Amino acid sequence: MLLRLPTVLTSDEVRHARTLLDNAPWDDGRVTAGTQSAQVKNNRQLPQDHTITRELQAMVLEGLKRHKLFFTAALPQHVFPPLFNRYAGEANAFGNHIDNAVRFIHGSGERLRTDVSCTLFLSDPAEYDGGELVIEDTYGTQAVKLPAGDMVIYPSSSVHRVEPVTRGARLASFFWVQSMVRSDEQRRLLFDLDMSILNLREAHGDTPAVVRLTGTYHNLLRMWADA
Amino acid sequence: MTRRKGSSRKAPVASAASSHPAPMARTLAPLGALAAGFGFASLAFAQASTPAAEPKAAALPQVTVKGTAERTGKESYQATTTTAGKGKQELRDIPQSLTVVTEKLMDDKNYDTLKSAMHTVTGIAFEAGEGGAIGDLIRIRGFSARGDIFQDGMRDIAQYNRDTFNQDRIEVLRGSASMLYGRGSTGGIINQVSKQPFLMTEHEVALTAGSDDYYRLTGDFNLKTGEDAALRVNVMKTDAKSFRDGPETDRQGIAPTYRWGIGTADEFSVGFYHLSYDDVPDYGFGWLDGRPVEAAVDRWYGYESDYQKDSANYGFFSWLHRFDNGGEIRTTYRDGRYKRDLWATTSRFQAVAVNPALPLACSYPQGTATISQTSYSDASVVCRGNQTRAAKDRHRFLQTDYSGKANWFGLQHNLLAGAEYAREETTTYTYSFPAGNPKTNTTWGAVGPYAGVPDTRVKARANDFTSDTVGLYAQDTLQLAPQWKLIGGLRFDHFSGDYERANGGPLSRTDNMWSHRIGAIYQPDLYSSYYVSYGTSFNASGDLYQFDDRTANTAPEKSRNFEIGAKWDLYDGNLSLRSSLFRTEKYNERNTDAAEAGPDNYLLNGKRHTDGIEFEAAGRPLPALEIFGGVAYMRGNIDKAGQNNAASVGMDSGLTPRWTGNVWATYRLTPKWRVGIGADGMSDRKPAQGETALNVAPGYVKADAMVEYVTGPYTVKLNVMNLTDKVYADGIYRGHVVPGTTRSAQLTLAAKF
Numbered sequence: 001m002l003l004r005l006p007t008v009l010t011s012d013e014v015r016h017a018r019t020l021l022d023n024a025p026w027d028d029g030r031v032t033a034g035t036q037s038a039q040v041k042n043n044r045q046l047p048q049d050h051t052i053t054r055e056l057q058a059m060v061l062e063g064l065k066r067h068k069l070f071f072t073a074a075l076p077q078h079v080f081p082p083l084f085n086r087y088a089g090e091a092n093a094f095g096n097h098i099d100n101a102v103r104f105i106h107g108s109g110e111r112l113r114t115d116v117s118c119t120l121f122l123s124d125p126a127e128y129d130g131g132e133l134v135i136e137d138t139y140g141t142q143a144v145k146l147p148a149g150d151m152v153i154y155p156s157s158s159v160h161r162v163e164p165v166t167r168g169a170r171l172a173s174f175f176w177v178q179s180m181v182r183s184d185e186q187r188r189l190l191f192d193l194d195m196s197i198l199n200l201r202e203a204h205g206d207t208p209a210v211v212r213l214t215g216t217y218h219n220l221l222r223m224w225a226d227a
Numbered sequence: 228m229t230r231r232k233g234s235s236r237k238a239p240v241a242s243a244a245s246s247h248p249a250p251m252a253r254t255l256a257p258l259g260a261l262a263a264g265f266g267f268a269s270l271a272f273a274q275a276s277t278p279a280a281e282p283k284a285a286a287l288p289q290v291t292v293k294g295t296a297e298r299t300g301k302e303s304y305q306a307t308t309t310t311a312g313k314g315k316q317e318l319r320d321i322p323q324s325l326t327v328v329t330e331k332l333m334d335d336k337n338y339d340t341l342k343s344a345m346h347t348v349t350g351i352a353f354e355a356g357e358g359g360a361i362g363d364l365i366r367i368r369g370f371s372a373r374g375d376i377f378q379d380g381m382r383d384i385a386q387y388n389r390d391t392f393n394q395d396r397i398e399v400l401r402g403s404a405s406m407l408y409g410r411g412s413t414g415g416i417i418n419q420v421s422k423q424p425f426l427m428t429e430h431e432v433a434l435t436a437g438s439d440d441y442y443r444l445t446g447d448f449n450l451k452t453g454e455d456a457a458l459r460v461n462v463m464k465t466d467a468k469s470f471r472d473g474p475e476t477d478r479q480g481i482a483p484t485y486r487w488g489i490g491t492a493d494e495f496s497v498g499f500y501h502l503s504y505d506d507v508p509d510y511g512f513g514w515l516d517g518r519p520v521e522a523a524v525d526r527w528y529g530y531e532s533d534y535q536k537d538s539a540n541y542g543f544f545s546w547l548h549r550f551d552n553g554g555e556i557r558t559t560y561r562d563g564r565y566k567r568d569l570w571a572t573t574s575r576f577q578a579v580a581v582n583p584a585l586p587l588a589c590s591y592p593q594g595t596a597t598i599s600q601t602s603y604s605d606a607s608v609v610c611r612g613n614q615t616r617a618a619k620d621r622h623r624f625l626q627t628d629y630s631g632k633a634n635w636f637g638l639q640h641n642l643l644a645g646a647e648y649a650r651e652e653t654t655t656y657t658y659s660f661p662a663g664n665p666k667t668n669t670t671w672g673a674v675g676p677y678a679g680v681p682d683t684r685v686k687a688r689a690n691d692f693t694s695d696t697v698g699l700y701a702q703d704t705l706q707l708a709p710q711w712k713l714i715g716g717l718r719f720d721h722f723s724g725d726y727e728r729a730n731g732g733p734l735s736r737t738d739n740m741w742s743h744r745i746g747a748i749y750q751p752d753l754y755s756s757y758y759v760s761y762g763t764s765f766n767a768s769g770d771l772y773q774f775d776d777r778t779a780n781t782a783p784e785k786s787r788n789f790e791i792g793a794k795w796d797l798y799d800g801n802l803s804l805r806s807s808l809f810r811t812e813k814y815n816e817r818n819t820d821a822a823e824a825g826p827d828n829y830l831l832n833g834k835r836h837t838d839g840i841e842f843e844a845a846g847r848p849l850p851a852l853e854i855f856g857g858v859a860y861m862r863g864n865i866d867k868a869g870q871n872n873a874a875s876v877g878m879d880s881g882l883t884p885r886w887t888g889n890v891w892a893t894y895r896l897t898p899k900w901r902v903g904i905g906a907d908g909m910s911d912r913k914p915a916q917g918e919t920a921l922n923v924a925p926g927y928v929k930a931d932a933m934v935e936y937v938t939g940p941y942t943v944k945l946n947v948m949n950l951t952d953k954v955y956a957d958g959i960y961r962g963h964v965v966p967g968t969t970r971s972a973q974l975t976l977a978a979k980f
Binding site: 068071 | 257551
């Protein structure tokens with residue numbers, strides 16, 4: 001399921017992030033790539049233990065905490081500390097790849113299974129040409145380029161790439177989520193059910209049928225979730 | 228008419244982001260968010276070993292879950308975005324008081340006119356017709372909003388009685404707003420927002436029948452005609468008598484709009500609006516002993532031949548271009564033709580002539596009444612006067628408004644800019660009675676109906692007025708620090724008016740005026756917003772087609788507004804609250820002051836202000852409970868006046884009730900049954916420019932109720948208005964009082980298909 005999450009960061013927060021990123025020491029992006037990805041990866045990335053990275057990680061996590069659609073769509077169990085990248089100039093693209101299935105969290109040795117991939121845009125589309133995130137979803141190929149502060153989530157199992165940036169700079173945060181519900185199909189069913197219940201509650205209030213559907217949602221979650 | 232809350236309307240997502248249907252605007256929290264979110268502290272994000280990014284074990288903050296789809300006025304009492312500030316903005320980013328009356332609220336309360344809908348807005352009072360004006364005469368914070376009514380952000384200042392059949396919502400932005408809208412707007416502006424075609428085929432028809440032979444049929448037809456195109460047609464026919472035996476309304480309207488390119492980079496809209504009516508108007512009854520005559524509520528002394536025939540016809544073409552970075556530019560051209568024609572009867576008790584040379588006085592203010600509230604009888608003489616007006620207007624507007632973002636010098640700017648060209652042409656007519664006035668006096672006991680009398684009047688062209696306005700404005704909302712926004716805006720208007728008069732030579736006047744607005748907004752989190760703002764406005768002489776030899780030599784009046792306020796979103800954003808403290812000040816009011824002014828100009832030596840505090844709430848604190856309400860306390864005061872009006876200094880301004888308030892709540896008992904109850908009212912107030920007279924309209928509170936049954940696509944709804952049958956003065960003028968509706972009931976049947 002590919003879903004756009006509007007306003008994960010407010011315009012204030014995006015502005016603050018941009019101020020910090022303008023003075024950040026960018027590294028070669030291949031540092032975090034697996035050996036196959038490294039062949040196609042050509043971008044810049046923030047060192048994972050830099051103070052700027054930590055401040056921005058906290059900010060993104062705060063934004064996620066507020067975002068109900070993120071929770072309901074991703075049903076997160078663990079969130080990888082967000083990373084930050086920059087596509088510009090010579091380091092401007094990332095070819096087709098699939099994200100590593102399991103990641104070790106830098107400095108802690110904990111493992112995380114990547115179920116959901118997240119890209120949070122930090123540059124507005126007008127600031128750069130190219131740079132589309134192209135995802136081969138179950139529903140075909142999608143090109144995604146969102147306003148700063150918006151985020152896209154998609155199954156980590158999809159092949160994806162970032163098109164070359166031919167003008168300006170594309171700044172983004174990217175990370176992965178290990179979901180309580182491992183299967184993408186099940187997560188998608190739960191999301192659809194949740195949205196439909198919400199719709200019914202708004203239209204009709206908490207009717208007995210809505211209460212039963214709510215129970216069904218929770219029972220499915222109980223059946224499928226590893227909390 | 229009533230509507231079941233429809234399914235949310237979807238507009239396509241502008242970006243290619245999602246193959247999944249975009250989540251729509253939500254007011255309730257999704258279940259998954261609760262399941263995952265409320266256990267958040269224990270779930271914890273996987274962390275880097277460094278403590279810097281340690282998650283805080285705080286409670287999950289409350290937010291509104293916002294989707295990408297448009298939210299229409301049909302869905303809720305609560306609005307989150309507005310176009311009242313030009314461009315599309317969140318309510319929390321507007322540093323002024325703003326009330327949004329949504330279509331759902333209008334439907335639930337059976338508000339069929341603009342004026343009735345304004346009863347649910349604080350700080351508002353109504354003037355009765357006369358003194359050259361007819362149509363919607365609304366005062367905001369004690370200042371006339373006659374020239375401050377807008378339709379989709381463009382001036383809609385022809386004088387007529389507006390209907391709500393094609394309105395998605397009505398926004399009332401209070402305080403000076405010339406920086407955004409040009410001339411006028413001392414107390415604020417009223418912006419009506421039209422219903423827009425949307426990408427679903429969905430129709431609704433509603434029929435209402437009620438007491439006093441009230442019948443209203445409305446149809447709202449929306450047809451998806453293509454991938455990104457739709458046609459919407461709203462129609463209305465209303466035929467009703469009044470609780471007063473005599474006045475009537477018979478009106479009809481149609482508003483087709485075709486919109487294409489919906490949600491794409493270039494969106495177009497073309498449409499037409501027609502409203503016409505043939506009413507028997509109600510000019511109330513005169514004051515007596517400084518009070519309205521209560522028993523006059525169901526007595527009317529007009530003639531069946533009285534009429535008010537008005538019409539509004541306009542066509543428009545609009546182009547909206549969306550830039551990749553979220554900016555928008557909208558350009559609209561509108562060409563409207565408006566007609567008004569009135570022959571009404573005023574009635575009041577006979578008064579004693581002050582000047583023996585004049586005939587027995589039947590018109591204000593030549594004398595005092597011969598009888599009192601306790602002594603009048605069936606034999607008391609009721610004088611009848613004539614109100615006649617006629618005019619034709621043609622208003623053409625070309626307006627373009629840009630809203631967008633920019634990053635300059637490392638700071639984020641939210642920009643608003645635009646230009647306006649307006650040509651307004653008006654021809655007014657006078658009526659005279661060469662063969663004598665066929666309307667004669669009668670007695671209090673001789674209650675009508677009165678058969679029509681022959682119209683012997685002779686119509687003559689009086690004045691032609693043409694005005695041209697060129698306006699340019701720009702505003703920047705600067706993100707100064709993460710939680711602080713600074714607003715600064717400037718507008719330049721060139722206003723020139725030419726008057727051709729049947730009596731007297733031509734007149735003209737040109738004014739070049741600057742208006743500004745500055746403000747600061749502090750938003751410590753996503754749920755609260757605090758602001759302070761200052762704005763100015765001006766009223767050019769002749770801006771409402773009222774030139775005479777002296778106004779043509781008089782500079783514009785000036786006003787300013789100071790306001791501090793707060794806006795909060797509670798209950799996951801389901802409930803919006805706001806409060807503000809304001810001072811609105813007109814500091815050089817025109818005075819017709821023979822003692823001080825020269826014969827060829829007016830003095831700008833008047834000054835008045837209104838101080839006040841307002842609270843308002845809108846939203847859904849519980850899934851089944853929806854509320855809308857507000858209360859305002861205002862103190863209007865006349866600070867300075869010319870010698871002729873010196874006695875008014877220090878007095879409360881007219882039509883500025885100290886208290887205005889309203890509350891309305893609906894509760895869904897079962898999926899099919901919904902009930903609603905509420906009340907509105909205001910404290911006592913004097914007529915405008917009648918501050919030194921004794922006349923006071925007493926305060927009132929009236930209550931309304933509703934019960935609704937929904938089954939499948941059908942809705943049956945019963946509204947009872949004015950439950951306690953309170954007699955109250957609704958519109959007031961120096962000479963007379965128009966009573967408000969007595970207890971009445973209306974039954975609505977609606978179907979959606």
